[in-house]
Amino acid sequence: MSRTDKNNSLDISWILNVQWAEILRHFGVRYTKRSTGTLVALCYFHVEKTPSMHFWDKSGRFHCFGCAKEGNKLTYVGHVISRKRELLF
Numbered sequence: 001m002s003r004t005d006k007n008n009s010l011d012i013s014w015i016l017n018v019q020w021a022e023i024l025r026h027f028g029v030r031y032t033k034r035s036t037g038t039l040v041a042l043c044y045f046h047v048e049k050t051p052s053m054h055f056w057d058k059s060g061r062f063h064c065f066g067c068a069k070e071g072n073k074l075t076y077v078g079h080v081i082s083r084k085r086e087l088l089f
């Protein structure tokens with residue numbers, strides 16, 4: 001399965017079918033995996049030193065215990081891409 005379509009934008013079916021780890025790796029987000037299987041990373045939406053963003057493969061959702069941002073894989077990827085665009089322009 002390819003990550004990008006002809007327009008070089010991320011393929012929605014790729015986003016929905018891969019695990020969180022692959023999405024985080026794609027965007028260069030460092031994460032740790034808890035023994036429960038939950039992935040934990042620094043929040044993308046606020047500055048922090050202790051990771052409070054949690055990702056669950058079972059539900060496909062994320063939640064930040066620092067700023068209460070939450071959603072699914074599509075909303076996460078959408079946020080990250082628009083954030084990257086803000087940084088570029």
Ligand SMILES: [Zn+2]
Pocket residue numbers: 043044045046053064065066067068069
């Ligand atoms: Zn946060």
